[in-house]
Amino acid sequence: MTQFDQLGLSQPVLQALDLKGYSTPTPIQEQAIPPVLEGRDLLGIAQTGTGKTAAFMLPAIDRLRASDNNIPFKSCRMLVLAPTRELAMQIAASAKDYGALAGLKVQAIVGGTSVNKDRNKLHRGTDILIATPGRLLDLIDQKAFNLSAVEVLVLDEADQMLDLGFIHALRRINQLVPKERQTLFFSATMPKAIKELVSNYCRNPVQVSVTPESTTAERIDQYLFMVQKDEKQALLDLILAGRHDIPGDLERVLIFTRTKHGADRVVKKLRQRGIDSNAIHGNKSQPQRQRALDEFRRGKTQILIATDVAARGIDIPGVSHVINYELPNVPEQYVHRIGRTARAGKDGVAIAFCGEDERAYLKDIRKVTGAELDRLDLPENFRAVVEGVGPTKPEVRGATRVSKKKVRPKPAGRPTGDGSGKPKKPGGKHHARKGKPGGRPGGNRTRRDKGGAGGGGGGGRPRAANA
Structure with a gap:
């Protein structure tokens, strides 16, 4: 069985893993770490819970140490984009653990927090920044931050970012980061829009996959x-x-x-x-x-x-x-x-x-x-x-387990609420769309910087929202 010390990681990173009690890499880590250490772009197809964060963070930390560049003013050396605040904070916590002995500075910025505090903590720059797209672009628009020094760019949960309407934000960010960089791209699914995004972001990426696309966990x-x-x-x-x-x-x-x-x-x-x-x-x-x-x-x-x-x-x-x-x-x-x-x-x-x-x-x-x-x-x-009559303790009959037979997933299209692929226009200022009988119910339109991503999209893709 492969161990972390066989993958070419540095001693400080191995010590950080040892402190956390980790010795054996997951499949995605075993496949991804060697090519990332070599400087290759990577396309990782994996669901959450497979160890993706360590798969990109561990080798990226070693590459940042090896390049030995100074922390850039109002910029970062590694940028990790995440679709939600919770995921961004989770990645940041892991990055701090893994980079503790490597002497790297880690910061996180997400929507729903003080913009002024974000401006202050990023004024002197950072080695690693984990961010949600909306808040990152807010700071860039305010001239409080720039992406001119990015050496490693990571897109985590890219399909979720598209689901939440971040496509235009991602395209803009791609124009702001240096062309000469390493890009690590992770997605649980690979619809057509993601494949197009990969072609714009990555250069001849190594592809690693630990589960078939869109299959559910066996356990x-x-x-x-x-x-x-x-x-x-x-x-x-x-x-x-x-x-x-x-x-x-x-x-x-x-x-x-x-x-x-x-x-x-x-x-x-x-x-x-x-x-x-x-x-x-x-x-x-x-x-x-x-x-x-x-x-x-x-x-x-x-x-x-x-x-x-x-x-x-x-x-x-x-x-x-x-x-x-x-x-x-x-x-x-x-x-x-x-x-x-x-x-x-x-x-x-x-x-x-x-x-x-x-x-x-x-x-x-x-x-x-x-x-x-x-x-x-x-x-x-x-x-x-x-109806409020009869006993309160019902008896369930005929409980049946889901069949776990192997079925090859078919290509998934982009389901939409009305077949147009576009959100319906609300009827009023406080209008919340509701599904019609026999149709597909919609959800609430999200708004940038007013509570993050997470209204649950309606028919089609919602507009960009700040997570």
């Missing part, structure tokens, strides 16, 4: 309930109360909704029933989001409701169950959502609620993932429970 048991939209809350209450036949103890449950208002509504309903929970989404301030994540991580709160802003940014071991209260309107997002469980070698359970208006989403998910989401019957007395 996740997936279940499906067909349930009416207005009955989802009752079903969720029963599951969280333990009145179900779903395997596994509900130790830590992550619930996904498409919209910010939907997440708040679920929290309100659960609290009315005496079930403690928090929500994390783009309308929450950064301190509120961080506090909710910390309480979830420590187990103080066992239930967290999130929009897709959290799908790529939550790396919390011990998430036993992921519940898709509402199915995502982008099928690849389903993969990222359920990937929050079954981490660090553990098993996990994913449950999907599908209403009549979400059948098209379910069809796309099945096509893209190749998974047969077999259906669970609702409890025999579920209707009586919904």
Whole structure:
């Protein structure tokens, strides 16, 4: 079995890994580290939870040490772009750990925090900067920062950045960084738009892949309930109360909704029933989001409701169950959502609620993932429970595990809400788009620097938002 000390990493980096108790690289790390150390551009196809951060950060730290350039004024030597605030902060924490003994300065800038503080901390420059695209361009527009000294550029979760509407920001950043640089590009999926982006960013990249595109984790048991939209809350209450036949103890449950208002509504309903929970989404301030994540991580709160802003940014071991209260309107997002469980070698359970208006989403998910989401019957007395009559402890019949047969994923198109590929125009200042019966429901339009990325996109791609 390959060890880190066989990959050509320097002694300071190996010592930092030893302090964290790491000795054996993951598959993506084993494949990516040698070519990155050689200075090659890299295209990595891997889902979250595979060790991508170390795969690019460890060899990049060694290359920065080897070049021995000074910290540039109002610039950085390595730039890492991430789609969400949570993921950016997570990468920054890892970078500080890995670079602790290498003497490299690490900074992070994200939306939802003080711009003036960001200006001050970047005034003298930094070795490594982790940033969300919106906040980075804000500082560049204010002449508080520039990208003239970038030696290594990393795009992490590139497909998520496109989903959140950052395509124009990425194109602009590509024009601002030096042409002579090393580019490390990571994405869980490879739709046509990502391939075009790779061709603009990378030069003859080495391609590494640890899982087939858009396949779901083998250690996740997936279940499906067909349930009416207005009955989802009752079903969720029963599951969280333990009145179900779903395997596994509900130790830590992550619930996904498409919209910010939907997440708040679920929290309100659960609290009315005496079930403690928090929500994390783009309308929450950064301190509120961080506090909710910390309480979830420590187990103080066992239930967290999130929009897709959290799908790529939550790396919390011990998430036993992921519940898709509402199915995502982008099928690849389903993969990222359920990937929050079954981490660090553990098993996990994913449950999907599908209403009549979400059948098209379910069809796309099945096509893209190749998974047969077999259906669970609702409890025999579920209707009586919904109507407030009958026993409160239903019996689930016919629980069926998801088939894990190997199905080659088919190429995934870009699902849109209305077939146009463009967001619908809101009807008024505070208008929130809603799906029409039989169509694909939309979500909330995100706004730059007003709460980050994470409203849950509507039909088509949302406009750029600051994460």
